[in-house]
Amino acid sequence: MRPIRLGLVGYGKIAQDQHVPAIHANPAFELVAVATQGQPCAGVENFKSLSALLASGLQVDALAFCTPPQGRFALVQEALAAGKHVLVEKPPCATLGEAMALASQAEQQGVSALFAWHSRYAPGIEAARDWLATRTLQRVQIDWKEDVRKWHPGQAWIWQPGGLGVFDPGINALSIATHLLPLPLFVESAELRVPGNCQSPIAASINMADARQLEVRAEFDFDHGHDELWSIEIRCAEGTLRLDNGGALLSIDGVRQPVSEEGEYAAVYRHFQQLICANARDLDLQPLRLVADSFFVGSRTVVADFHD
Secondary structure: OOOEEEEEEEEHHHHHHHHHHHHHHHOEEEEEEEEOOOOOOOOOOEEEEEHHHHHHOOOOOOEEEEEOOEEEEEEHHHHHHHHOOEEOOOOOOOOOOEEEEEHHHHHHHOOHHHHHHEEEEEEEOHHHHHHHHOOOOOEEEEEEEHHHHHHHHHHHHOOOOOOOOOHHHHHHHHHHHHHHHHOOOEEEEEEEEOOOOOOOOOOEEEEEEEOOOOEEEEEEOOOOOOOOOEEEEEEEEEEEEEEEHHHHHEEEEEOOOOOOOOOOOHHHHHHHHHHHHHOOEOOHHHHHHHHHHHHOOEEEEEEOOOOO
């Protein structure tokens, strides 16, 4: 069976560190082109823009988008209009409205599409979801605290309007929570702490609940230079489940549990392949909706300027 011929749009850190290795490791895909205004990708055709790639006549079946969310909407629209299957890095767009429009366009075009909430594919997530399915949920605590200077050095777009600030990593936690919990979550209140020289928050506290009044609290910090923490603790009547290291580690009542050996992005591309084979789409908007609602109802506190 012929591999799916794939093009990458954007060739920054996430594309180089995660997408390219996952694509090369999956025989169902063949990386044939990259559209980037930065450094080229060795071994494939390189183009300065998506338009140039599409106009070149090079045969491409699918496109994976690794550009910043600002400005991504028009690019994905262009790819969908050309009949290409699309994989879109998180967050899919700068606004909820743009993401909704892309979901509608993919449906109309009849192509496969994936909003790639990669943290949902962390090794411990499916085992956690299976265990929780028969438990009585009582309370959820999310702590997502990391050092932006370590993980996103010099990426000024994060602090601009639409860049999401601390919600760039925080949305990963929300994507896991919305995947694990059986009912939709709603933001009740939020506090956004915004540096005086930025447009997006560097830290946030969010209170959420579902229709059964399950209490879900999230603490996000993007200026946490010590003891970084990516954890979700779910207390149930039958015990306490905890995910650590962004979902890579799973424990129940303090006892480590077996997890999948497959990496996040390997699982993302496996899922994308399955969607293409089934002519299906996976375009969940719940994580982005929670971020949008946090901005909508959240109070803002100005904190010290941020310097990279």
